[in-house]
Amino acid sequence: MVKALGEYLLFLRAMFGNTVPFRMFLSRISKECIQVGIDSLFIVCIISIFIGGATCIQLASQLQSPFIGKSFIGVAVRNMTISELAPTVIGIVFTGKIGSSMASELGSMRISEQIDALEIMGVNANNYLVLPKIIATVFMYPLLVIIAMFLSIYGGFLACKYLTSVPSQAYIDGLRNAFDSYSVHIALYKSLAYGFIISSIACYKGFTTRGGALDVGKSSTDAVTNSCIAILIADLFLVYVLLGHCT
Template sequence: MKSLGSYLLFIGNLFTRMEVFNIYVKRTIDEAVKIGINSLTLVAIVSTFIGMVSTVQTAANLVSAFIPRSVVSLVVRDMTILELAPTITSIVLAGKVGSNIAGELGTMRISEQIDALEVMGINSASYLILPKVLGAMLMFPLLVIVAGFLSLYGGYLVGTALNVVTGQEFVAGLRTEFQQYSVFMALVKSVVFAFLISTISAYQGFFTRGGALEVGQASTTAVTNSCIAVLISDYVVAQFLLTLMSNG
């Protein structure tokens, strides 16, 4: 509970004694480019192969002649949009983006750069961390969209190449009973995951004490806690949005 309270106070500190708006715009754009461009290749590789594996395994389990082969892409579509694209992508990004944020801030802390900012009267938490949080919340949804598209495209390629399903059947399955609310759920999840990963990682790095060994430990702790937070929030957000949809 002490750590949770400290984390919540840390979040509140991000929005106090803020700098000029233009500074945040520039720094947020820089952080968004760093997070998005540097993570694009990794997200593309992971999502494409996840789509391929999902298609092959789904087709292998559809052994009944009474089930149309278009069901393969329908199942892959729902798995990808609702779970694989937002959750798996965010867990992968927790390892890359989260460890980078924690390591960068931890290094700044032990080298006394953060203390120097405080001496100059700058709210170092707001100045350094808020642009990272905003940049992550901007780029995670875009990366999830890319991941979802490449996952489905990878499934299409391997399905047609192995003659598991024809191109027409795959597209027909994608269109069958498609619900736009699923895309909305995926994007909401990605924003929540981005906030949790960036703030938890920043918290671990910002309060690092010691030397280089402690920076590595902070990065490891940041990734571990971020992954746990993503999985817990995945259930909470999904339950909330499904309840909202049923009541609406």
Template sequence: MFHSLGKYILLLRLSFKKPEKFSVYWAEVMREMVSIGVGSLGIISIISVFIGAVATIQVAFQLASPLVPKSIAGSIARDSTILEFSPTISALVLAGRVGSSIASQIGTMRVTEQIDALEIMGVNAPGYLIAPKILASIVMFPVLVVLSIVLGMMGGYLACVFSGDIAPAEFVMGLHDGFDPVTIQVALVKSFSFGFIISSICAYQGFYTSGGALEVGQSATRGVVYSCVMVLFADLMITRLML
């Protein structure tokens, strides 16, 4: 365990060494941002709308008492979406999409000896392959989470319109009542952390792959599983420290 942790830390140190040619690394970061951000828009949008709608309907069902104002459903759905649903569920979904892609890409380059060729040419392979993916994830994960929050609220509003359980005006009133900006800060800190965790763990698994196609698949699976576990642990720690 400690040996693996040492290799992980060493790989991160090598990844963030001063680049040989900044323009090449910058182009890689931009390419990865497009791949991670634009490529994940569809799945994040669909999941966020449905999660917001389901959260609103369930809260409305549980607040059937006439003594409780209907507008509180908007407040509960808002806070649960901002604090938990959007950052954490989005991260778990992105671990499957982005994390497996990172691990399989780097793992394939390792088993086909492309990484060895880069090192022979004097290129810092971890810096060229891993650092752009980590930087792009750190930048794009918060953007995707903010988009997820907005779409989650829209999903809740649409659920009110079509189900009739809560008047849309009451839902919107609940969204405004008692809003605390700290919840947005917590969501952004979580998204930054999750982006780093997923990209770095999956890159580590891919970089130290050995064997053939079967081992590449196993590395991608391990990367997704380990990153999901660490995302949930980080979620607990950040929530405990910031709230």
């Protein structure tokens, strides 16, 4: 465990030595932004809408107390979406799509000796291949989380309006009730941390792949598994640090 952590930290450190030309580096970042952000937009939108809708229906079915107003559903969907569902659940799904893709891509390049060829030519493969992926993910993932927040809340509104007996105006009133913008800040802090965790672990697993085609699949699986565990640990830590003063 300690050895793996040390190798991971050395892997991150190696990204900042012998940098490639800035124009080439910027081109790589642009390409990765499209792959990480634009190509993930569809699945993020679909998941967000249905998560918001399902959350609203479940709350509406369980809210039977006459002492709790119907607007509480809007408050609950808003708070759950912003604080946990958008950054964390989307992060786990994002790991399965982007994290496995990064690990597979770098793993295939490693076993086909493309990375070795770059290193022989004097190119810092960590800087040229890995750093653009991490920067692109850290930049694009918060944007995806913002979209997920909006669509999840809107999905809850659609479910409230067409699939429950709760008045849609009550849902809207709940959204407006006692809104704290700090919760959005927390979600964005989480998304920055998750973006780095997902991309760095996936790239590390792919970059250090050894063996053949079967080992590429194993690296991809390990990247997803380790990233999901790291996200959940980071979620607990960040919530404690950012909201510990409220308890």
